[in-house]
């Protein structure tokens with residue numbers, strides 16, 4: 427078991443911000459070395475702040491995964507984007523992730539513009555270098571640095587882990603002196619029941635198409651440790667309409683069964699015990715305007 431070193435320690439917060447799909451959550455999991463936040467090929471997967479904790483030398487790095495920043499339309503979008511900038515506000519260092527394949531598109535440009543007002547040291551992380559030519563990366567690094575002052579620029583692949591250790595080593599030196607805020611072995615501060623709900627939501631994002639993932643949310647309703655060492659978990663998937671409920675269930679329940687099987691396997695891995703997972707699908711019209719759902723996600727409820 428890792429121990430907090432006796433010498434001087436450092437500890438601080440690093441916010442990972444960027445456009446939807448830039449790879450923030452993938453990077454967080456790679457930085458921490460364990461799955462603490464969910465990932466999908468779709469945009470707007472992450473809905474709230476998720477912390478992942480890593481130790482490098484004498485420093486404890488607390489990374490904060492944030493929802494992608496985009497032009498919000500719905501109430502939930504607004505809550506997500508507000509939460510992302512809130513995460514940046516509270517951090518010691520703000521790391522901007524840019525999908526190097528996309529480059530400085532309109533979305534990235536508008537984040538850069540607002541980032542100018544952020545007072546903390548900023549880091550530029552050009553991500554997805556595994557699929558981009560080196561020349562393009564250099565041009566991109568220059569273009570972004572011409573716009574605002576970054577303390578440093580790194581080229582990484584969150585997927586392969588390329589360059590990620592360099593980022594950690596650099597950040598470890600930047601953290602303020604102070605005691606570690608979490609036990610040395612802790613990788614996440616989210617309760618397991620929350621991660622379990624997120625894992626099921628990840629499977630929804632990966633399997634369902636078009637608007638449906640965005641009109642659904644998942645909550646863990648009950649978590650009972652059984653005497654045989656297994657756990658019985660009940661979760662509710664909320665959707666907006668009856669027609670959506672039918673799609674989530676699938677023909678003869680095939681879709682929900684597949685989602686449940688995938689989620690159960692992964693929840694068992696993080697819970698480190700056998701899991702009995704029971705999924706219910708409920709229609710809750712306008713859940714996107716229901717303050718209770720926001721509370722359960724850990725989001726502020728925007729007034730409009």
Ligand SMILES: Nc1nc2c(ncn2[C@@H]2O[C@H](COP(=O)(O)OP(=O)(O)OP(=O)(O)O)[C@@H](O)[C@H]2O)c(=O)[nH]1
Pocket residue numbers: 444445446447448449450451452453464465466467468469470471472473492493494495553554555556557582583584585586
């Ligand atoms: N090739 C490649 N793909 C990556 C890399 N990092 C992330 N991806 C892929 O990009 C997609 C989005 O990744 P996420 O980590 O969910 O992105 P995000 O920034 O958290 O997205 P939101 O939560 O929606 O804001 C997924 O399909 C990832 O597998 C990378 O370094 N290389």
Ligand SMILES: [Mg+2]
Pocket residue numbers: 450451452464465471472491492493494
């Ligand atoms: Mg994410």
